[in-house]
Amino acid sequence: MATNLLSPLEVKNAHSQGKAIRKLKDGDGLYLWVYADGSKYWRIRYWITGKEKSLSLGVSPKVTLADARKRRAEIHDQLQQGLDPGSERKAAKAAAVLSSANTFEAVAREWYGKQVGTWAESHAVDVKRRLERNIYPTLGARPIADLTPPEVLAAIRKIENRGATDLAHRVMGVVGQVLRYGIATGRGERDHTADLRGALTPHVKSHQPAVKEKALPQLLRDISQYDQAPTNGDKQTRLALQLLALTFVRTSELIGATWEEMTLPENPDDGGIWSIPGARMKSGKDHLVPLAPQAVRALNELKILAGDSKWVLPGRNPSKPISNNTLLFALYRLGYRGKMTGHGFRAVASTALNESNLFDPDWIERQLAHVPANQVAAAYNRALYLPHRKKMMAWWSEYLDTAIKTV
Structure with a gap:
């Protein structure tokens, strides 16, 4: 006492x-x-x-x-x-440190750090956001070895219940990769996502809306009038849509474009080159886009509008580009909701180029920045078929010029 x-x-x-x-x-x-x-x-x-x-x-x-x-x-x-008591306290502190290093969030962040250098920037941002918004709040503090299949499923079901079935499946895939990394590093015991196959609502993938060939002329005419009555849109958005049609790159690749990536000649008729770094590409590989004279002229007009901004398409804040939805909403204003998206230009171009029977399918695929599976591990030549692709892009630009005049 x-x-x-x-x-x-x-x-x-x-x-x-x-x-x-x-x-x-x-x-x-x-x-x-x-x-x-x-x-x-x-x-x-x-x-x-x-x-x-x-x-x-x-x-x-x-x-x-x-x-x-x-x-x-x-x-x-x-x-x-x-x-x-002193030894017991040290052991408790060591256990606490070990436990904090073994939480799902700790293991996930470590896994992310190992992988991020191999991903395109946009993909890295997506993965980080998916974990931080959807998983860390529910599973982040749990020791990875203590997780159970019902816990993992409950966390994913919250996403599914929002109607985001595609996202739910994508997040499930990320969680599985983290769990497998935990096993490999001696902190986890099982990939519970393997036990959950079939537990989520299947996602029915829908293709991006794209107009058919017969509707292309009217779409091009509508775009050309975007900055006039009755739409009264802005000139920059109109030029951006036209450039998207001319280059058929992904919308994110155009939105993130900087002037540093552009090689523009004094004479537009000489054509130019747009060099997109791999960090901005879905494939993670550098990509060259031959610029036909029509594209160079559109870029010259955009350069005047951009002023001192480094972005080809600066937003209201010149230090940042336009938002991801700017071009999609412009198509909505033109009456193409559910009929056409920015991504749809890729489908239209692919169909027209393939059906022309003028170009080797490999040239088309390379211009679409599709990397064949048998070339993933091989050296990637960004300039492959470049002379042929320059001619193909010139033909495509003339094709669009002719289409817009079609009655």
């Missing part, structure tokens, strides 16, 4: 009385150390195997006198069990 010597008031009013450290005893090894600067620390002295040791019990007043006495009692219980 401890002999309590201090009162709460004494603890509150304790001073060092000019000493560097003044030690006030409360009995059974408990002391209040009062320093000259006014700070106060609880400490306890104890003996084990004949050796004197001490432990800090916290800072007063955050740790009250009652708290300190409770901790003293716990330490005496450990001593009676033959345990060293």
Whole structure:
């Protein structure tokens, strides 16, 4: 039984009385150390195997006198069990550190750090956002080895219940990769997503809407009038849609384009080159887009509108590009909701180029930045078929010029 010597008031009013450290005893090894600067620390002295040791019990007043006495009692219980309180504390801290390193979030962030250098920037952003928004809030703090299939399914079902079935399947795939990484690094025991096959609502993939060939002339005419009545859109968006049609790149690739990527001749008729770095490509590979004279002229007009911005399509804040939805909403304003998207220009171009029977399918696929499976591991030549692709892109631009005049 401890002999309590201090009162709460004494603890509150304790001073060092000019000493560097003044030690006030409360009995059974408990002391209040009062320093000259006014700070106060609880400490306890104890003996084990004949050796004197001490432990800090916290800072007063955050740790009250009652708290300190409770901790003293716990330490005496450990001593009676033959345990060293200091060693037990170190073991508990080590376990806490190990546990924090073994949480799903810790393992996922480590896995992400290993993978991110191999991904396109847009994909890296998507993966990070999917984990942070959909998984960390529910599974992040859980030790990865303690997770169960029902827990994982419950987290994914929250996404599915929002109607985002495609996202649910994508997030499930990411979670599976993290769990497998946890197994490989000795912290996990099972990939629970393997047990959940068939548990999610199947996602029915829908193709991006794209107009048929007979509707292309009217679409091009509508776009050419976008910055005039009755739509009264802006010139930059009109030029962007025309450039999207001329180059049939992915919308994200056009939106993220900078002037540094463009090689534009003084004479537009000489054509130009757009060099898209691999970091912005879905394939992760550098990509060259031959620019026909029509595309160069559109870019020259955009350069005037862009002013000092580094972006080909700056937003209201010139330090950032336009949003991802700008071009899609422009098509909506033109009456093409559900009929056409920015991605749809790729389908239209692919169909027309293939049906022309003028171009080798490999040239078309390379211009679409589709990397054949048998070339993924091989050296990727961004300039492959470039002379042929220049002629093909010139033909495509003339094809669009002819189409817009078709009645």
